[in-house]
Amino acid sequence: MNNMRMLAEEEENDDGTEVTWEDQQRINTFSKLNTRLRSIEERLEELKQEKEALDDLATELELTDEDESVLYKIGESFLHLPQSRAMKRLEKDQAVLSAQVLDLSAGAEQCEKEMKELKVTLYARFGRAINLDE
Helix, strand or coil: CCCCCCCCHHHHCCCCCCCCHHHHHHHHHHHHHHHHHHHHHHHHHHHHHHHHHHHHHHHHHHHCCCCCEEEEEECCEEEEEEHHHHHHHHHHHHHHHHHHHHHHHHHHHHHHHHHHHHHHHHHHHHHHHCCCCC
16 A cells, blocks of 8 residues: 555655745735635625525515514514614615625625735745645
């Protein structure tokens, strides 16, 4: 079983590229951006699920009578609100959620852009000696 190899022989040879302080800073920055991007993607997924729930709630509220009082969750509490007021509150909550999604999407795009620039620089310097893909 000694002939089992992880890398091909030509890939195994170290070309002796020295990692400078600047290179290490670029690698660290890439790692931080990657972590931030994963965090943003997780939060975006949570917000999309919340948006779906609010959309479902809007459909349900449209089916209720206008003079009927509904329970509306604000924070950790439920309040009795008239249907029209609950609809206004829901529209406001949906607008806030949409703004958050847009902000996070812009942040994710910025992270991806910076990561792409760093990949080009680092791959140009280290070639196959560095792996920046997941």
